[in-house]
Amino acid sequence: MGPGPIDAYPSVLRALSAPLTGQYDPFMTATMTETQVLYRQVWGTENEATVIVDGTSRAGIEAAMVSLIRPGDRVLVPVFGRFGHLLAEIAERAMAEVHTIHAEWGQVFPVSVVEEAIARVRPTLVAMVQGDTSTTMLQPLDEIGEVCRRYGALFYSDATASLAGNPFEADAWGLDAATAGLQKCLGGPSGAAPLTLSPRAVEVVTARKRVEAGIREEGDPQAPDFVRSNYFDLGMILDYWGPRRLNHHTEAASMLYAARECARLVLVEGREAVIARHVRAGEAMLAGVRALGLTTFGDLSHKMTNIVAVYIPEGVPGDAARAAMLEDFGIEIGTSFGPLHGKVWRIGTMGYNAREDAVMVTLAALEAVLRRFGHTAFTAGGGVDAAADIYRGA
Incomplete structure (x- = not known):
């Protein structure tokens, strides 16, 4: 009964014990497709680019940020708890020019304060936590997406601790990227990170240069827009989850089953x-x-x-x-x-x-x-x- 991880739903635990299948077994690929459909509803989106990143919720955060941020990009992180500091750190590791604003712990940001910072910094990306368990606060997001659009910034939110227990409307609120984990309100184990990307974010991700199997494509890997991570390169992950099913990693079958069951339970009960x-x-x-x-x-x-x-x-x-x-x-x-x-x-x-x-x-x-x-x-x-x-x- 702490801030998470929490006890999993019994049916999620049962799903974890289902027999394993190969990553290109028709059942596996059908399960991946079904999981995408379910999480579109959980996120409140029609984004085709809705997938599961294998790893804890932080894996989803890192995948989103290293894939969206080019070295030198300006990134604005409004910090109102521990996990805002985490977003700022990951953005720095992605070689961004990071700007932060701070709210006292136990408070959230008025939209006007965020807008003033966006107008001043002119960031490429605004990264915000929705619910920060370190302070128990829930940042309202519903007006910030529109502000980001006006200033030409992408809008990303970490909804690890809030998704499924608090309202989240990815499309209606203008989110370009959002990530979560199973171990909070979704009622599963840590180890899978639901992620969704808007078409605008997909354009950024798929335009990044990358190297596969040691073969350089479209330039030197030291080029400014080269994704520094192979595992967290969302362009490659989207190819894996997309219709071409291009090999990237071996899907974590048991965690996929758990993630699907978490989403199914939300939708059976009703969001x-x-x-x-x-x-x-x-x-x-x-x-x-x-x-x-x-x-x-x-x-x-x-x-x-x-x-x-x-x-x-x-x-x-x-x-x-x-x-x-x-x-x-x-x-x-x-x-x-x-x-x-x-x-x-x-x-x-x-x-x-x-x-x-x-x-x-x-x-x-x-x-x-x-x-x-x-x-x-x-x-x-x-x-x-x-x-x-x-x-x-x-």
Whole structure:
């Protein structure tokens, strides 16, 4: 019950145990095609270039950024948590001229601030995190795509922690690229990164020069537009997932099955219904921790549905309390880092764990642990009662 990875849906675990097939077996290629169709719906897009990158969510981030960024390109990264710093670092490794703006942890950016920075920097790419678990904040994206278009910038978002538990509309919001992982609201294991590219982004990716099998094509690999990574070259990955099925890597069959099942579950339940379930679980957990006398962190009007941060009560040893939750109740909650290190706990309600019984058991265990360490400024059973009121509509 931390910021992720989380418990996977049982049917996703079953999918992982399905028999392996070769990468050009008709079943495998049909599964790849089906997975693309499913994730177009999850992303809210008609992008043909919707694929899975084999690797953790960071593999998807790196694939998008190294494939879209040419050395010397100006990249703007609005940073409001740890993972904005990650985007800036990857952009620097891609040899971009990186510009950052910063919001206080626990806050998000007004569109006007982002627009002012875009007008000043004139970036080729704007890279933003949607939901940053380090701060629990959800950055509104719905107006930024239009601003990027006006200034001729590509717009990329890392939706690792937010996709499927919070609204995301790739086409309606003008996203040119977006990536995620399975291990948060999608309810799967870490190891596969859903990715989607707009036609405009595909044009950039496919225009990049590349070297395959040691044969130089279209110029020297030191040319400014040469993709420095083979594995993360999206031009080659798109060829692999496209109708030509050009060999690039051996597809991670088990993770493909898991990714397909994660998307299937979202669509069977319904995208809006899944988001509503995350909203309800998040509201119940929020009400519960408040009833236990805990103070929440950050601007709650911009909090992600699927995670809440609470200040560790004075006098309670944060790490020891977390250890007690895990050892005595089998429940993991998260610590934090950066300016919040040692100050807050982060409690997640996402994917398979965005359900009533998981919320109730976590709050009951947390109450017991808080009492053990001397925090008793609440009514007995108050956390569970407050959460139950949310679920009952009281």
